[in-house]
Amino acid sequence: MDLLPFLLTQCLNALSQAALLFFLGVGLTLIFGIMRIVNFAHGTFYMLGAFIGYSSARVTGSFWAGLVIGPLIAGAIGAAFEMGLLRRLYRRDASAFLMVTFGLTLVLGEIIRLIWGVDALQLEVPEVFSGIVFLFDEPFPTYRLFLAGAGVVVAVGIWQFLERTRLGLLIRATSQNAEMVHALGVDVNLVRTAIFGIGCGLAALGGVLAAPLVTASLGMAGNAIIDAFVIVIIGGMGSFLGSLLAAVLVAFVQVFGTYYFPDFALAAMYMLMLLVLVIRPGGLLGKEA
Amino acid sequence: MVNQADILRRTMLQAAAAAGFATLAGPAAAADPIKIGIPVALTGPLGGVGAQMRRACEFWAKEVNAKGGLLGRPVELVIEDTAGNPATTVRTVQEMVERDGIRVITAIVASNEALATVPKLAEWDTIFVSGDNGDGRLTAESLVPNFFRANVSGPMGTRAVALWLRDSPMKNFYGLGMDYAWGHNSMDVFAAEAKRAGKNFMGAVFSPTGTKDFSTYITKIRQSGAEGVYLVLAGDDNNAFLAQAKQYRLGDKVQMLTEQVDQMSINATGDSAIGLIGSSRYPFSLDNPVNKAFVAAWQAEYGRPPDLFEGDQYQSCKVLQAGIEKAGSIEAAKLRTALEGLAVTSVKGPIVMRACDHQAEQPGFIVKVVKREGMEHPVPEVIASYPADRVTPPCNKMVYDD
Amino acid sequence: MRAVVCAAIVLAIAPFGLPLFAMTLLTEALILGLLAMSLDLMVGYTRLISFGHAAAYGLGAYTSGYLLLHTSLPLPFAVLAASALAGAVAIGVAWVCTLATGISFSMLTLAFAQLLYAVAFKWTSVTGASDGLAGIPRRAGPFGITMFQTKDGYYYLVLFCLLGAYAFCRSLVRSPFGAVLRGIRENEAKTLSLGYNTRLYKIAVVAVSFALGGLAGALYSPFAGFANTDLLFWLFSGQVLIMVIVGGQGTLHGPILGAAFFMLLEHVLSLYTESWALFFGLIFIGFVMFAPEGIWGLLTRRVRA
Numbered sequence: 001m002d003l004l005p006f007l008l009t010q011c012l013n014a015l016s017q018a019a020l021l022f023f024l025g026v027g028l029t030l031i032f033g034i035m036r037i038v039n040f041a042h043g044t045f046y047m048l049g050a051f052i053g054y055s056s057a058r059v060t061g062s063f064w065a066g067l068v069i070g071p072l073i074a075g076a077i078g079a080a081f082e083m084g085l086l087r088r089l090y091r092r093d094a095s096a097f098l099m100v101t102f103g104l105t106l107v108l109g110e111i112i113r114l115i116w117g118v119d120a121l122q123l124e125v126p127e128v129f130s131g132i133v134f135l136f137d138e139p140f141p142t143y144r145l146f147l148a149g150a151g152v153v154v155a156v157g158i159w160q161f162l163e164r165t166r167l168g169l170l171i172r173a174t175s176q177n178a179e180m181v182h183a184l185g186v187d188v189n190l191v192r193t194a195i196f197g198i199g200c201g202l203a204a205l206g207g208v209l210a211a212p213l214v215t216a217s218l219g220m221a222g223n224a225i226i227d228a229f230v231i232v233i234i235g236g237m238g239s240f241l242g243s244l245l246a247a248v249l250v251a252f253v254q255v256f257g258t259y260y261f262p263d264f265a266l267a268a269m270y271m272l273m274l275l276v277l278v279i280r281p282g283g284l285l286g287k288e289a
Numbered sequence: 290m291v292n293q294a295d296i297l298r299r300t301m302l303q304a305a306a307a308a309g310f311a312t313l314a315g316p317a318a319a320a321d322p323i324k325i326g327i328p329v330a331l332t333g334p335l336g337g338v339g340a341q342m343r344r345a346c347e348f349w350a351k352e353v354n355a356k357g358g359l360l361g362r363p364v365e366l367v368i369e370d371t372a373g374n375p376a377t378t379v380r381t382v383q384e385m386v387e388r389d390g391i392r393v394i395t396a397i398v399a400s401n402e403a404l405a406t407v408p409k410l411a412e413w414d415t416i417f418v419s420g421d422n423g424d425g426r427l428t429a430e431s432l433v434p435n436f437f438r439a440n441v442s443g444p445m446g447t448r449a450v451a452l453w454l455r456d457s458p459m460k461n462f463y464g465l466g467m468d469y470a471w472g473h474n475s476m477d478v479f480a481a482e483a484k485r486a487g488k489n490f491m492g493a494v495f496s497p498t499g500t501k502d503f504s505t506y507i508t509k510i511r512q513s514g515a516e517g518v519y520l521v522l523a524g525d526d527n528n529a530f531l532a533q534a535k536q537y538r539l540g541d542k543v544q545m546l547t548e549q550v551d552q553m554s555i556n557a558t559g560d561s562a563i564g565l566i567g568s569s570r571y572p573f574s575l576d577n578p579v580n581k582a583f584v585a586a587w588q589a590e591y592g593r594p595p596d597l598f599e600g601d602q603y604q605s606c607k608v609l610q611a612g613i614e615k616a617g618s619i620e621a622a623k624l625r626t627a628l629e630g631l632a633v634t635s636v637k638g639p640i641v642m643r644a645c646d647h648q649a650e651q652p653g654f655i656v657k658v659v660k661r662e663g664m665e666h667p668v669p670e671v672i673a674s675y676p677a678d679r680v681t682p683p684c685n686k687m688v689y690d691d
Numbered sequence: 692m693r694a695v696v697c698a699a700i701v702l703a704i705a706p707f708g709l710p711l712f713a714m715t716l717l718t719e720a721l722i723l724g725l726l727a728m729s730l731d732l733m734v735g736y737t738r739l740i741s742f743g744h745a746a747a748y749g750l751g752a753y754t755s756g757y758l759l760l761h762t763s764l765p766l767p768f769a770v771l772a773a774s775a776l777a778g779a780v781a782i783g784v785a786w787v788c789t790l791a792t793g794i795s796f797s798m799l800t801l802a803f804a805q806l807l808y809a810v811a812f813k814w815t816s817v818t819g820a821s822d823g824l825a826g827i828p829r830r831a832g833p834f835g836i837t838m839f840q841t842k843d844g845y846y847y848l849v850l851f852c853l854l855g856a857y858a859f860c861r862s863l864v865r866s867p868f869g870a871v872l873r874g875i876r877e878n879e880a881k882t883l884s885l886g887y888n889t890r891l892y893k894i895a896v897v898a899v900s901f902a903l904g905g906l907a908g909a910l911y912s913p914f915a916g917f918a919n920t921d922l923l924f925w926l927f928s929g930q931v932l933i934m935v936i937v938g939g940q941g942t943l944h945g946p947i948l949g950a951a952f953f954m955l956l957e958h959v960l961s962l963y964t965e966s967w968a969l970f971f972g973l974i975f976i977g978f979v980m981f982a983p984e985g986i987w988g989l990l991t992r993r994v995r996a
Contacts, residue, residue, distance in 0.1 A: 006508070013504035040929070085976065092983060094740075095936045100979045102933060106972030114966065118336035120528050120557035125536065132538055138511075141536035144504075213536075214501050214529040215557045219334035223499050226805070226925060233798045258496075258505040266468075266497040267809035274802045281791035281799070331965055370961055375823060375919050380715070387712035401822050405917045408826030468812070469821030497812070498821070 005136035010255055012135075016144035018251035019151025020213075023206030024224055025231030025243040026158060027199030033175040033238030034195045037086070037097035041104040042203050043225030048074045048108060049204025050216035051116050054123045063126035063212075070208040071201040077108075078200025082193045090192075105221070113218055120217035123208070147209060154205070155244055162240065171195055175238060203228070230269055234276045236286025245284055322365035323358075323619060325350075325609075326385040326394035326415075328402075330373035334524050335398045337553055338598050342396045342420055343368060345602035348590060349610070359613055367391060373398060375405035382406055386413045392619050393418070395605055400424035400443075400471055403436075410435035414621045416628070418612075420605030421598060425474050425687030428648040432685065435621055437628050437647045439605035439640075441570040443471055443521075444478045444687045445680050446548040449568040449653030450519070451482030452675050459544060463513040464493030465506055465530070466521035474687065475521040475548050481688055491515050500526055503533045510543060520547040520567075528557045535561035550656050550669045551597040562658045563667050569656040571600030571637065572671050580636040604635045608642060608649065640677070645684035653680035695857070695944065702850055706843040718846045720954050722911050724947035725853045727934040728860060729903035734932065735941030736864055737896050738876040742797045743804030744931045746784070747901040749811065749923035750777040751908025756824040756918040757817060765832030766839050767848070770909040777905020778898045785897035789890050792879070801925060808923040823919025827912050849910050853947070856903050860943050863899070872896055937978060939985030948986045 028042045052073050053066035060066075081104060089096045124130075129146045132139040162168040173181045174191045182188045207220065214220065231250060235242025250269060257268040264271075276284060327346055330339035350364045358364060367389050371378040378397060385391040395418045397403050403422040410417055416435050419427065423443035427436060454462075462483050466472030476493050483490040491513050496506055510518050518539075522530050527547075531554070534540065547567035555562045573584050573594040583603065587595045595603070608631065613619055616627035629644035640651040656669035682689055702721075706714055726748055733739040754773035758764050764772070788799040811818040818824065829845065831837045838844035863869055871892050874882035883889050912918040921927065930953065938949020956974065960967035982989045 006512075009508060010505070013502070013508070017502045017504070085980065088980065095932075095940075096979050096983065098929070099933055099936055100976050102929065103972040103975030103979070106968040106975070108972075110966050110969035110972070113332065113336070114969075118331075118340050119553055120337065120525060122528075122532070122557050122559045124559065132536075139538045139541075143536060210501070213533055214525065215532060217334070217525045217528070217557075218332075218336060219499070219525040222926070223501060229798075229801070233802070237794060237798075254502070255505050259509065262494050262496075263813060265500070266812055267806060270802055270806040270809055274799070274806060277791065277795065277799050277802055278787060281795040283795075286795075332968065370965060370967075374921055375825075376915055376917055376921060379915055379917055380719070383715055384712045387715065388710070401919065404822050405825045405919070409916055 002136065005138045008135050009138055009140060010259065011252075012140060012144060012148065014251040014255040015148040015151070015248075017255060018248045019147045019154075020206055020210050021227060021231050021251055022151050022155065022244055022247035023202055023209065024228040025235065025247055026155075026240060027202035028228045029232045029235060029238055029240065029243040030171070030195055030202075031199040032232065033240075034171060034178075035086075035090075035097075035192055037094060037101070039196075039199070040098060040101035040225070041108060042200070042228050043221040043223070044105045044108045044112075045074050045078060045200040045203040046207040046210075046224045046228075047216070047218070047220040048077070048112060049207030050123070050211040050220060051112055051121070051207075052204070053208030053211055054121045054216045055116075057123055063124065066123065067205070067208050071205040074204030074207075075197040075201025079193050079197030082196035083189075086196065087189060087192070109218070109221060116216070118218060120215040122215050123211035125212040143212060150209060151247075154202075158202075158240065167191070167194060227269075230273050232283075234273055234283055236280075236283030239283065239285040242283055242285035249284075322363045323360070323393075323613070324365045324367055324389055324391050326382060326389070326391040327366050327368040327396045328371050328378050328381045328385065328394060328406075329368065329396045330398040330402070331370040333373040335373040337524070338421065339370075339373070339396075339398045341553070341596055341598040342398060342602040344591070345420070345595070345599040346396055346606060348587065348599075349603055349606035352586070353610060359610060360617060371397070371402060373402065375399070375402045378402040379405050379409060382413070382415070383409070386415055392416065392621060393609065393613075393624070395420050395609060396602060397422060400427070401469075403427060404431060404470075407431060407433045407436050416619075416621050416624050418605050418609045418628075420602035423475075424471055425478070425682075426470075428646045429685050429687050432646055434625060437608070437642060437649075439608040439642065439649045440601045441568075441651065441653065441680075442648065442682075443475045443548060444682055445653060446568040446570065447475045447478040447519075447521075448482065448680050448682070448689060449655055449675055450546055450548065450566075451479060451486065452653070452679060453566075453655045453673050454483065454488065454517075454546075455486045457517075459488070459516040461489045461491055461513075461515045462517045462519055463491050463510055463515035463543075464519045464521070465510060466493060466495050467523065467526055468495035468497045471523075472521045476519070478688060479519050479521075485689075485691075493519075496522075496526065498526065501529055503530045504537070506530070507534060507537050507539055510539065511537075515543060517544040517546055520545060522547070523549075524554075527554050531558040531561045531565070540564050549597065550658060552666070552669070553596055553598075555658060555669070556666045559666065560660070563660055565658040566672070567656065569597055569654045569669055569671070571595075571597050571604070572654050572656055572669055573600060574671060575637060575654075577636075577638050579634055579638075583636050600636055604637060604640070604649075607635055608633050608640075612642075643681075643684070648681060650677040650681040652677050698944075699850075699854055703847075706846060711842070714842060714846055716955065716958060718842075718849055718914060719911075720951040721846075721849050721853050721947075722907050722914065723931075723934065723950035723954055725849075725856055725910070726904050726907035727931055727938065727946035727950040728853075728857065728943055729900045729907065730931055730935050731940055731943055731946040732860060732864070732872075732896055732900045732903075734935050735943075735946070736869065736876060737872045737893065739893060739897065740794075740797045740932070741800040741897075741900075741928070742925070742932065743800035743802075743928050744900075744904055745923050745925065745928040746800075746804040746807050747777050747781065747904030748908035748911070748927070748931075749804075749807065749918075749920075750780055750901075751905030751910075752912040752918040752922050753811065753818055753824065753908075754905070755909035756827040756912035759827050759830055759913055760824060763830070765836075766830050766913060768833065769830075770852075770906065770913075773909035774902050774906035777908070778902030781898045781901030782894060784901075785894040788897070789893045801928070804923060804928055805925055808920055808925070811920045811923055818920070821920065823917060824912065825917050827916050827918065829913045845914060849914070852906060852910060856906065857943060857947075860903070864943070868892070868895075933975075937975075937985055939987030942985075942987050945985050945987030952986055 053070035056069040057066035235246030612628040655673040758769040939945025
């Protein structure tokens with residue numbers, strides 16, 4: 001393989017991976033920014049998305065139905081969880097959230113096992129994107145191009161949502177100063193519910209999109225949550241742009257690191273995280289030191 | 290303060306009681322059953338394999354009990370989830386021994402669980418008949434007197450693939466394995482076998498367990514220019530690799546070979562698995578009377594043919610059963626003697642549990658995954674089989690002499 | 692104090708009344724209790740929320756396991772050496788981590804622990820990589836003492852370590868040193884302005900906490916005969932943190948109860964149902980909602996009422 005096609009292939013690989021990491025990290029970071037809680041169950045929502053996506057696609061015969069239904073249901077469950085339980089805990093310290101979301105991880109994980117069983121399930125790549133394109137004679141899956149594109153679209157979408165819509169404004173305001181927003185007569189609880197639901201929905205979106213690459217399986221959650229943490233930590237907790245930057249950075253480090261130093265594939269991500277934190281304790285774009 | 294003391298003490302006693310009630314509640318002598326410990330991974334990433342192994346054990350116990358039991362006593366399975374965690378497995382077996390008086394165990398899923406368990410077998414005076422654990426060391430450097438392997442080991446699976454390769458025109462090979470003991474061991478065997486067959490082994494790369502993106506590994510395989518790639522991957526990693534390899538059309542250029550082909554991963558990856566060639570520890574289509582009876586009974590019970598881990602675990606249960614019948618007891622010393630050199634007519638034909646390293650000598654099978662009309666998923670089809678003396682390694686060894 | 696003495700007496704006579712396997716569980720519960728208590732020094736007394744305490748446990752477990760497998764060091768010395776190593780490593784780790792505060796501190800501890808996890812996965816000659824270390828012996832000695840090789844003997848060793856560590860921590864938190872720690876917990880800036888080098892105090896408490904956590908790990912590996920990378924995994928760090936919170940942080944004995952509760956509950960549930968995780972999770976959620984002060988808080992509240 002010549003250098004140029006090699007670099008192009010690897011960069012596109014990294015971008016498609018960055019998109020998946022971004023979906024995973026951005027929800028967690030938004031939730032943290034608003035609610036100051038570490039959502040332990042984030043990886044489980046990612047997994048839930050994949051399983052619901054699988055079933056919806058099977059019933060309707062369309063991947064796209066799964067892509068819509070998965071995040072919607074997962075987001076609704078997330079919002080309901082916030083309304084039912086988390087809402088009662090805002091006066092308590094962060095450890096309460098840690099425990100309650102840890103509990104949710106176990107409960108949700110077991111429910112998924114009871115419904116879908118233990119075997120991994122295959123979600124087919126949608127027909128339109130099942131082909132390949134040739135980059136200088138090297139075949140490259142169009143689905144990966146689609147993933148990278150979806151990453152850009154979602155990133156721009158979230159950015160516009162935060163900048164242009166009223167709810168986005170409230171979300172930004174709440175992350176700055178929740179009491180002030182409350183004093184202005186806005187129902188802060190509603191903002192929190194919305195953001196928790198959106199965050200979980202984004203994780204589920206990532207889950208559905210990842211399923212054709214990794215199959216829907218019970219191992220998904222544990223793998224995903226630590227990735228999500230790393231993205232959020234490197235990017236800076238609560239920073240939307242930071243999570244985007246971190247996702248791209250981690251993906252490139254992983255793809256090229258694995259190529260040149262395969263023995264350090266596992267450690268690369270953590271070394272990067274440590275390096276960033278030592279230089280900037282709050283993460284790349286984080287506020288707090 | 291007095292009250293506090295009281296409550297603390299009571300809590301401790303309650304905790305102790307909570308820990309202890311299982312013995313009190315356990316029936317002491319319900320026709321004095323033969324208890325077999327099943328410390329199996331039911332949750333976690335290995336849950337799928339564990340479910341198969343448990344099913345095989347339950348099927349076997351039901352069959353035995355329907356025929357009046359073992360030594361005239363009913364068989365009782367004590368099943369506990371280890372979640373695939375070696376530390377939990379050791380604790381679970383320890384409890385089975387101390388609480389239920391269990392002296393025989395089987396159906397541990399992962400090799401690292403087995404490797405953690407075997408050093409304790411002597412202390413527990415317990416026999417362990419493996420039904421899945423593939424790590425070559427279990428019958429080589431890590432062999433203990435109370436361990437027996439009735440299943441096909443990892444090196445044996447690799448050996449079968451290597452034997453098949455000798456007759457193939459392919460010359461150059463590359464390897465991709467999971468970065469843990471099993472992956473490295475099997476890759477070493479493959480590299481040695483390939484060289485012996487006059488083939489060119491161009492190197493291997495290892496991916497950490499839990500790898501989700503295989504694109505870089507696929508690039509490496511493609512760049513190597515090899516005609517065949519030997520895969521030592523399992524579970525989620527295997528599924529992810531096969532799905533992504535298909536998306537990159539890797540199979541158009543490179544023949545994928547693997548140490549084990551099971552229906553479960555084929556179901557999970559669908560058409561991505563088509564064309565895959567590898568060894569199978571147990572293909573259900575074997576043509577012998579014992580297997581035909583087994584498959585028919587299994588089909589009647591579960592409505593589908595048995596998968597690889599089900600067949601291999603069932604064979605282990607049958608070996609165990611024959612051993613107990615011969616020994617007339619489950620006492621470790623007697624059972625050990627009975628198992629050594631034991632010959633059983635199994636679903637894979639006649640097999641022998643050899644005395645020297647406690648590995649069951651058995652044939653090896655090479656299968657190819659094909660699409661068949663009328664079947665929802667692709668299925669493995671046997672394309673070659675090799676006799677036991679070609680596949681089983683020399684005693685206490687993981688590598689072959691010829 | 693009397694409560695503690697009574698508890699110690701009950702624990703001391705436990706081997707005479709409990710069946711074999713209950714002793715196995717109790718021994719493990721005490722080891723985890725020691726680990727949770729060591730974390731309480733950081734979390735409960737200094738508000739240094741560590742997400743990486745598995746590092747201490749894993750370091751201790753691997754070190755004592757390695758020493759017992761590859762040297763002829765007697766068991767108690769191997770355990771002490773492992774504990775000392777964990778404490779020494781902690782000084783370096785804490786030096787970096789205390790550059791940050793709050794959530795960033797937590798994240799740095801997580802990063803360190805995960806890096807250690809990755810190292811353990813690759814350093815095959817020492818850690819056995821994915822296999823871990825198996826068949827770790829309980830070597831006799833020194834002076835021909837064989838007591839620790841028996842089940843009850845080992846239990847007493849664990850109990851002795853736990854009680855010793857408890858007494859040590861208790862006097863530590865009541866000393867002037869402990870007062871500074873509480874000062875850091877309540878208001879670090881103020882403590883700093885009073886002329887205390889708070890960072891040094893924080894490094895010291897992390898070192899002590901790791902040494903005791905390492906002691907727990909060092910006791911675990913010869914007990915289980917086994918050590919692997921799961922002991923270093925971030926999930927385990929999270930679980931230890933939860934044991935501390937469930938038990939009641941800032942009490943020392945609360946986290947011990949929390950650890951025992953966590954372990955026994957998981958264990959008992961898994962005996963009865965394959966879906967143990969479901970009930971385990973529900974009980975946890977229930978705990979947070981209805982018993983915010985933890986087990987110890989629950990007990991003392993009922994006493995006061």
